[in-house]
Amino acid sequence: xxxxxxxxxxxxxxxxxxxxxxxxxxxxxxxxxxxxxxxxxxxxxxxxxxxxxxxxxxxxxxxxxxxxxxxxxxxxxxxxxxxxxxxxxxxxxxxxxxxxxxxxxxxxxxxxxxxxxxxxxxxxxxxxxxxxxxxxxxxxxxxxxxxxxxxxxxxxxxxxxxxxxxxxxxxxxxxxxxxxxxxxxxxxxxxxxxxxxxxxxxxxxxxxxxxxxxxxxxxxxxxxxxxxxxxxxxxxxxxxxxxxxxxxxxxxxxxxxxxxxxxxxxxxxxxxxxxxxxxxxxxxxxxxxxxxxxxxxxxxxxxxxxxxxxxxxxxxxxxxxxxxxxxxxxxxxxxxxxxxxxxxxxxxxxxxxxxxxxxxxxxxxxxxxxxxxxxxxxxxxxxxxxxx
Amino acid sequence: xxxxxxxxxxxxxxxxxxxxxxxxxxxxxxxxxxxxxxxxxxxxxxxxxxxxxxxxxxxxxxxxxxxxxxxxxxxxxxxxxxxxxxxxxxxxxxxxxxxxxxxxxxxxxxxxxxxxxxxxxxxxxxxxxxxxxxxxxxxxxxxxxxxxxxxxxxxxxxxxxxxxxxxxxxxxxxxxxxxxxxxxxxxxxxxxxxxxxxxxxxxxxxxxxxxxxxxxxxxxxxxxxxxxxxxxxxxxxxxxxxxxxxxxxxxxxxxxxxxxxxxxxxxxxxxxxxxxxxxxxxxxxxxxxxxxxxxxxxxxxxxxxxxxxxxxxxxxxxxxxxxxxxxxxxxxxxxxxxxxxxxxxxxxxxxxxxxxxxxxxxxxxxxxxxxxxxxxxxxxxxxxxxxxxxxxxxxxxxxxxxxxxxxxxxxxxxxxxxxxxxxxxxxxxxxxxxxxxxxxxxxxxxxxxxxxxxxxxxxxxxxxxxxxxxxxxxxxxxxxxxxxxxxxxxxxxxxxxx
Numbered sequence: 001x002x003x004x005x006x007x008x009x010x011x012x013x014x015x016x017x018x019x020x021x022x023x024x025x026x027x028x029x030x031x032x033x034x035x036x037x038x039x040x041x042x043x044x045x046x047x048x049x050x051x052x053x054x055x056x057x058x059x060x061x062x063x064x065x066x067x068x069x070x071x072x073x074x075x076x077x078x079x080x081x082x083x084x085x086x087x088x089x090x091x092x093x094x095x096x097x098x099x100x101x102x103x104x105x106x107x108x109x110x111x112x113x114x115x116x117x118x119x120x121x122x123x124x125x126x127x128x129x130x131x132x133x134x135x136x137x138x139x140x141x142x143x144x145x146x147x148x149x150x151x152x153x154x155x156x157x158x159x160x161x162x163x164x165x166x167x168x169x170x171x172x173x174x175x176x177x178x179x180x181x182x183x184x185x186x187x188x189x190x191x192x193x194x195x196x197x198x199x200x201x202x203x204x205x206x207x208x209x210x211x212x213x214x215x216x217x218x219x220x221x222x223x224x225x226x227x228x229x230x231x232x233x234x235x236x237x238x239x240x241x242x243x244x245x246x247x248x249x250x251x252x253x254x255x256x257x258x259x260x261x262x263x264x265x266x267x268x269x270x271x272x273x274x275x276x277x278x279x280x281x282x283x284x285x286x287x288x289x290x291x292x293x294x295x296x297x298x299x300x301x302x303x304x305x306x307x308x309x310x311x312x313x314x315x316x317x318x319x320x321x322x323x324x325x326x327x328x329x330x331x332x333x334x335x336x337x338x339x340x341x342x343x344x345x346x347x348x349x350x351x352x353x354x355x356x357x358x359x360x361x362x363x364x365x366x367x368x369x370x371x372x373x374x375x376x377x378x379x380x381x382x383x384x385x386x387x388x
Numbered sequence: 389x390x391x392x393x394x395x396x397x398x399x400x401x402x403x404x405x406x407x408x409x410x411x412x413x414x415x416x417x418x419x420x421x422x423x424x425x426x427x428x429x430x431x432x433x434x435x436x437x438x439x440x441x442x443x444x445x446x447x448x449x450x451x452x453x454x455x456x457x458x459x460x461x462x463x464x465x466x467x468x469x470x471x472x473x474x475x476x477x478x479x480x481x482x483x484x485x486x487x488x489x490x491x492x493x494x495x496x497x498x499x500x501x502x503x504x505x506x507x508x509x510x511x512x513x514x515x516x517x518x519x520x521x522x523x524x525x526x527x528x529x530x531x532x533x534x535x536x537x538x539x540x541x542x543x544x545x546x547x548x549x550x551x552x553x554x555x556x557x558x559x560x561x562x563x564x565x566x567x568x569x570x571x572x573x574x575x576x577x578x579x580x581x582x583x584x585x586x587x588x589x590x591x592x593x594x595x596x597x598x599x600x601x602x603x604x605x606x607x608x609x610x611x612x613x614x615x616x617x618x619x620x621x622x623x624x625x626x627x628x629x630x631x632x633x634x635x636x637x638x639x640x641x642x643x644x645x646x647x648x649x650x651x652x653x654x655x656x657x658x659x660x661x662x663x664x665x666x667x668x669x670x671x672x673x674x675x676x677x678x679x680x681x682x683x684x685x686x687x688x689x690x691x692x693x694x695x696x697x698x699x700x701x702x703x704x705x706x707x708x709x710x711x712x713x714x715x716x717x718x719x720x721x722x723x724x725x726x727x728x729x730x731x732x733x734x735x736x737x738x739x740x741x742x743x744x745x746x747x748x749x750x751x752x753x754x755x756x757x758x759x760x761x762x763x764x765x766x767x768x769x770x771x772x773x774x775x776x777x778x779x780x781x782x783x784x785x786x787x788x789x790x791x792x793x794x795x796x797x798x799x800x801x802x803x804x805x806x807x808x809x810x811x812x813x814x815x816x817x818x819x820x821x822x823x824x825x826x827x828x829x830x831x832x833x834x835x836x837x838x839x840x841x842x843x844x845x846x847x848x849x850x851x852x853x854x855x856x857x858x859x860x861x862x863x864x865x866x867x868x869x870x871x872x873x874x875x876x877x878x879x880x881x882x883x884x885x886x
Binding site: 104366376387388 | 616619
């Protein structure tokens with residue numbers, strides 16, 4: 001049903017969901033809230049976009065022969081007579097687009113389930129390009145969009161992303177936690193910030209370097225949660241070096257910054273140096289942390305005490321304040337897009353799981369949620385709920 | 389475990405009859421509440437009898453079954469020409485039917501064995517159309533393993549494979565048996581096959597359960613990933629307000645007297661303490677019924693700390709646990725799901741514990757105040773217990789359950805809905821309080837496969853009698869859950885390399 005277009009031509013139109021001033025004449029456009037019992041609702045605006053706590057989910061459609069904009073009707077409904085939902089309907093050329101959104105009450109915060117049904121009313125195949133403008137700082141994986149350490153979108157299939165890469169940055173699903181560490185000695189301010197690989201996800205940074213080049217890499221760590229050693233050992237992997245397991249608390253103490261030196265090399269010659277902090281297998285706390293990364297020219301052999309104090313920053317070719325103000329994603333903001341082919345008189349359906357009310361959407365491979373079970377959960381909870 | 393005829397709650401006929409009698413006795417015989425201060429909270433509901441067996445979920449469980457064979461007659465190749473296909477297929481059909489009946493499972497066993505591609509395709513279509521909770525296949529020739537492998541990918545439901553000895557080599561099972569969504573019983577022991585049925589039923593019990601999560605001041609409801617269990621949060625003070633309306637009914641007196649009568653010894657609790665504990669038990673049943681819930685976990689320590697109730701709920705929780713109703717402590721949600729696992733899968737209560745390292749003897753002490761007594765199974769005689777107060781507050785009634793020395797135990801703990809810690813050990817002794825501090829049921833364990841007791845993972849792990857490691861691991865695999873174990877050896881030194 002869905003395949004890539006070889007060429008997307010001509011008229012690029014912002015799809016009409018965002019045109020609040022355009023009404024369909026069948027009824028006044030309005031916004032509709034939807035949620036689950038006793039939880040903050042999400043809202044579908046009159047233009048069909050969905051407002052979440054992280055931003056707006058507003059699809060765009062471009063394609064040959066598609067109108068630039070058009071009327072949208074939005075109404076509330078109840079799926080299976082029970083589940084509150086919002087529905088937006090629009091018609092663009094031969095395409096009838098229906099967006100249905102409901103809240104599934106997943107633990108702990110809920111997931112908004114948004115299904116986009118694109119019906120081709122003509123007797124000829126149609127094609128379109130569906131876009132998802134992403135919020136600043138969003139990072140697109142194969143099946144997820146991460147933002148602020150959360151999965152804000154789970155995608156129905158791998159997506160094409162126009163994002164350009166930066167020279168360096170984080171390339172993972174870890175969570176920036178500025179101010180988490182509380183170093184109690186003089187040190188570089190970067191030791192106050194971390195990224196944490198919540199639920200055991202790795203922390204991964206990539207740096208553009210000359211192909212096959214060598215570097216002295218220093219990693220900085222400061223444990224400020226645990227009071228006794230053995231709780232959070234972290235496996236540090238720097239390309240070109242053997243993995244190193246370190247327990248920051250055992251090595252330097254609580255609230256004490258420390259640094260380790262690695263003789264790194266772009267071993268596979270791809271022009272990217274990969275640095276990662278991973279959970280130590282069997283560790284009581286599986287969430288790795290990392291505070292800072294310095295890259296120095298090979299052979300610098302920097303004095304680690306001076307690095308910790310921030311006095312070698314000027315010599316460093318790169319310095320990443322991991323989780324801090326100067327941290328950055330490897331990817332520049334952009335738009336994720338699908339090329340969609342809709343058969344003659346056929347329908348294409350795409351379902352997105354959306355992190356709602358501060359929560360994360362289900363992570364493919366780690367979650368068992370499906371469209372069916374999300375819907376079942378919504379039906380059962382709404383069916384049995386009674387206000388008190 | 390024997391199930392009684394009129395419900396599927398894993399409890400005994402004796403228990404059921406006892407409570408039916410208690411219900412009759414209670415009707416119309418309402419006593420006076422000890423401290424009725426919140427009369428507005430549905431006093432009428434608080435006085436009627438709630439049969440405990442109605443609180444356990446009774447889900448419909450559907451399994452499709454099929455026998456897989458090669459076209460007859462057999463010639464060479466296992467199970468061999470001498471293998472009596474008709475006899476064993478009849479036997480296994482009969483055993484499957486008996487297990488299904490015992491466990492309350494609707495088994496749809498295909499009349500004719502699958503023996504060609506046409507039959508295979510029909511089976512796949514049938515399963516996809518009917519969406520049973522699992523598919524069971526019985527292998528009757530080694531050449532059927534290709535179908536088994538394809539089924540694990542094609543049907544989209546958990547696959548239970550029974551391979552009677554003589555129908556597989558290790559090579560047939562080594563990979564498939566470790567695939568998520570698959571359970572292989574390569575055995576002649578029917579108990580190993582029936583275990584698969586129990587696993588499917590346990591999952592359905594999770595899916596049809598609602599946990600009442602009593603803490604904070606909000607109402608709300610969510611559903612857990614993987615398990616499908618609903619979690620309904622209600623404000624903490626719902627419990628104490630309701631408790632205040634519960635009178636000392638005949639049921640309350642009966643429950644209190646029963647707890648004292650069967651105790652090996654009573655140390656601190658007074659008769660009034662026992663009555664209050666029984667009121668907590670009745671309160672819990674009423675709240676469960678009212679909220680359509682099947683298990684609970686409550687911020688009990690917070691309530692006791694705020695002196696909102698005259699007794700911690702420990703004894704009430706022990707009794708509910710013995711009756712197959714999970715009652716967890718400290719509003720620990722995944723402690724509660726861990727308790728539910730032993731109840732639903734293993735047919736016995738467990739208790740969530742605070743783990744303590746006994747460094748001199750290198751033992752793990754597992755300690756809490758709410759151990760069930762029917763630790764060998766809901767249908768088995770209870771373990772002896774001593775009635776104590778709740779040690780941290782010196783209030784109410786809790787049980788010091790005396791666990792049998794030398795017996796194996798399993799520790800299970802959900803770290804989230806998709807991951808379990810599973811460890812095993814053996815009971816060394818019961819720890820007295822005093823001289824020890826801490827909780828009343830306090831049991832020393834020698835851990836298996838863990839060199840140092842300090843390395844045992846988790847907190848509030850649920851301790852259950854018997855070594856159930858393989859069964860729990862298999863259940864987890866069948867439903868795509870991750871299993872971790874405590875490390876065999878102490879964590880590596882701070883730096884392992886460089």
